[in-house]
Amino acid sequence: MSDNSDDHNLIRTAKEFLRLEAELYGRFQMPDISKKINDESDYLSSPEPDIPDGTDAKPRSKSDLPESAKTLDELLDICLNSDVLRTDLTGTRLVFGTGNPDADLMLIGEAPGFQEDKQGEPFVGPAGQLLNKILAAISFHRQDVYIANILKHRPPNNRDPLPEERDRSLPYLFRQIELIKPKLILCLGRVSAQTLLRTDEPMKDLRCRFHPFREGIELMATFHPAALLRNPALKRATWEDVQLLRKRYNELTGEGG
Ligand code: URA
Ligand code: URA
Numbered sequence: 001m002s003d004n005s006d007d008h009n010l011i012r013t014a015k016e017f018l019r020l021e022a023e024l025y026g027r028f029q030m031p032d033i034s035k036k037i038n039d040e041s042d043y044l045s046s047p048e049p050d051i052p053d054g055t056d057a058k059p060r061s062k063s064d065l066p067e068s069a070k071t072l073d074e075l076l077d078i079c080l081n082s083d084v085l086r087t088d089l090t091g092t093r094l095v096f097g098t099g100n101p102d103a104d105l106m107l108i109g110e111a112p113g114f115q116e117d118k119q120g121e122p123f124v125g126p127a128g129q130l131l132n133k134i135l136a137a138i139s140f141h142r143q144d145v146y147i148a149n150i151l152k153h154r155p156p157n158n159r160d161p162l163p164e165e166r167d168r169s170l171p172y173l174f175r176q177i178e179l180i181k182p183k184l185i186l187c188l189g190r191v192s193a194q195t196l197l198r199t200d201e202p203m204k205d206l207r208c209r210f211h212p213f214r215e216g217i218e219l220m221a222t223f224h225p226a227a228l229l230r231n232p233a234l235k236r237a238t239w240e241d242v243q244l245l246r247k248r249y250n251e252l253t254g255e256g257g
Pocket of ligand 2: 188189190202203204222223224227
């Protein structure tokens with residue numbers, strides 16, 4: 001084969017990759033660093049997230065604050081009544097989270113999609129089916145772990161969550177994490193990893209290692225299962241990531257001998 005046709009193949013592969021990424025994550029955009037929050041206390045000390053102009057959201061009472069929830073059920077109630085968690089898509093259903101409330105491993109994706117919105121449960125569409133297989137490959141059932149998303153409502157056209165939407169949703173997710181107290185968090189995909197680690201680094205630099213997250217919680221990131229559906233070449237790396245995750249899980253929990 002001539003060099004020329006190698007070049008063509010490479011360009012075709014690169015174009016296809018970019019097309020798939022754009023499909024998955026929306027058109028490319030630079031993260032909004034002007035809004036970047038540097039310190040977790042910024043999130044926690046702003047119990048009244050900014051409500052976009054033009055909404056007639058009611059002022060919130062103290063008992064609406066996620067920090068006031070003593071249990072997951074209380075947090076669920078607060079979330080059900082919280083317009084703060086909504087995107088600009090109307091009529092969506094809350095997708096709170098699912099699984100074992102005492103899980104040592106928590107999985108965090110990006111945002112509900114069509115099926116998730118319909119069923120009120122995270123990762124139940126095609127990406128969810130693949131996630132179940134990935135979990136099975138490291139001997140977990142869905143019910144063993146806890147699964148949630150950065151956003152608890154579906155964004156229109158599955159676009160990337162806006163920085164402003166993530167900021168509004170995070171205090172609720174942080175409270176959820178505090179109540180579940182996992183030892184490990186696995187971020188599924190770039191949006192989840194970059195949001196929780198507060199970085200703009202690409203997935204290839206974030207994956208396959210453990211990042212300190214909170215006291216007693218380590219965080220790993222891997223590719224989003226939807227990315228694997230479109231680009232099976234990412235499966236090998238994901239496989240390596242979850243093997244390492246399982247190993248660490250066993251070390252931290254004393255499971256598996
Ligand atoms: N993708 C996500 O990030 N989360 C879901 O719940 C489903 C698909
Ligand atoms: N590219 C990323 O950065 N993350 C994914 O999950 C998939 C592709």
